[in-house]
Amino acid sequence: MMSACDKRVTDIICLKRPTxxxxxxxxIPKPQGAIPNFGLPKWKVMPxxxxxxxxSGPDGAYNFTRRKIGxxxxxxxADAEFNxxxxxxxxxxxxxxxxxDKHLASYLSKPNNIQHLIKAGLITKNLDAKCSLRxxxxxxxxxxxxxxxxxxxxxxxxxxxSIEERAIQYAQEQAQKEVRRLKEREKLEKLRSSIIKNxxxxxxxxxxKQKEKQQKIEERLHILSLRKQEDRNLQRIKSKTHAEHIQxxxxxxxxxxxxxxxxxxxxWRRKEHKHKQTMKMRLAIEQEEKQKLVExxxxxxxxxxxxxxxxxxFLLQCIEVQRKNFIEAYREKIDKExxxxxxxxxxxxxxxxxxxxxxxxxxxxxxxxxxxxxxxLFR
Numbered sequence: 001m002m003s004a005c006d007k008r009v010t011d012i013i014c015l016k017r018p019t020x021x022x023x024x025x026x027x028i029p030k031p032q033g034a035i036p037n038f039g040l041p042k043w044k045v046m047p048x049x050x051x052x053x054x055x056s057g058p059d060g061a062y063n064f065t066r067r068k069i070g071x072x073x074x075x076x077x078a079d080a081e082f083n084x085x086x087x088x089x090x091x092x093x094x095x096x097x098x099x100x101d102k103h104l105a106s107y108l109s110k111p112n113n114i115q116h117l118i119k120a121g122l123i124t125k126n127l128d129a130k131c132s133l134r135x136x137x138x139x140x141x142x143x144x145x146x147x148x149x150x151x152x153x154x155x156x157x158x159x160x161x162s163i164e165e166r167a168i169q170y171a172q173e174q175a176q177k178e179v180r181r182l183k184e185r186e187k188l189e190k191l192r193s194s195i196i197k198n199x200x201x202x203x204x205x206x207x208x209k210q211k212e213k214q215q216k217i218e219e220r221l222h223i224l225s226l227r228k229q230e231d232r233n234l235q236r237i238k239s240k241t242h243a244e245h246i247q248x249x250x251x252x253x254x255x256x257x258x259x260x261x262x263x264x265x266x267x268w269r270r271k272e273h274k275h276k277q278t279m280k281m282r283l284a285i286e287q288e289e290k291q292k293l294v295e296x297x298x299x300x301x302x303x304x305x306x307x308x309x310x311x312x313x314f315l316l317q318c319i320e321v322q323r324k325n326f327i328e329a330y331r332e333k334i335d336k337e338x339x340x341x342x343x344x345x346x347x348x349x350x351x352x353x354x355x356x357x358x359x360x361x362x363x364x365x366x367x368x369x370x371x372x373x374x375x376x377l378f379r
Contacts, residue, residue, distance in 0.1 A: 063130050099117075
């Protein structure tokens with residue numbers, strides 16, 4: 001016999017745990033009319049791809065209905081796509097039903113016609129048009145197709161969202177690379193400025209040496225020194241103008257790079273703010289989904305515990321009935337045994353009395369005979 005603990009373990013092992021795809025499917029609401037408001041409780045939990053079986057029940061326990069009278073069976077959608085997967089309607093076919101014709105809604109909604117349809121058994125008191133089990137399962141197949149379309153759209157939306165995340169990550173990496181390039185350029189500019197300073201120092205030293213040489217050869221090369229001095233002055237002016245021009249270009253380039261960095265940082269902050277908002281929305285949606293799952297689990301647990309309590313009460317009643325039957329059988333057995341013992345005792349005592357009578361006859365008769373012989377001899 002399997003113990004209760006082993007049975008519980010086997011039940012836990014046999015449980016089907018929901019995957020991420022199941023969670024996504026459950027998070028997307030089913031179309032209107034997919035969950036029936038009638039029949040057994042399992043019909044409301046049954047997936048759309050499974051057919052509802054033919055179950056016999058009392059009259060009026062349930063009626064298969066798709067929509068109310070005057071409402072079309074086709075459910076229009078604003079963002080629906082053109083589907084060519086089943087052009088000849090082999091998979092699913094919805095035949096014409098006059099009760100669901102929108103052009104006859106005003107005619108069918110008249111009180112006399114409603115009473116006549118209710119008496120004929122074509123509609124319910126809630127004005128739901130009745131149908132057969134086959135038509136209802138066909139309509140469930142159509143609702144499953146709509147539900148699959150909404151699941152596919154949700155998957156496409158999530159894939160697009162992941163692509164946008166990758167684009168944002170790529171933009172961030174490019175911004176980091178640009179910052180590194182700017183830092184390297186700043187280092188190069190510092191190196192260039194240090195090289196220019198060293199060159200200027202070298203030029204000053206060279207001028208000092210030339211001055212010393214000029215002092216030595218002033219008398220001989222006075223004219224040449226004057227010309228060289230003028231040439232040096234011209235070179236200094238040109239170098240200054242050139243240096244100023246280069247400095248202006250560097251300032252303009254630095255200003256341009258600074259403006260570009262500011263623009264990239266602003267763009268990055270804007271994208272980061274947008275990313276945070278999307279993350280908050282996603283977290284809120286996930287929290288709602290978790291809350292829904294917790295509520296569903298709570299309801300299922302409530303139903304399961306109610307069933308377990310009913311099962312325990314039923315088992316206790318069975319045990320009590322079995323105990324009463326056992327006590328009654330035991331009493332009957334004791335009564336039979338007492339009767340049997342009484343009858344046996346009665347027979348034993350009866351036989352004993354018979355045996356005593358026989359013994360008395362065997363012992364007393366010879367004595368009587370002896371007495372008679374003694375009387376005859378001594379008369």
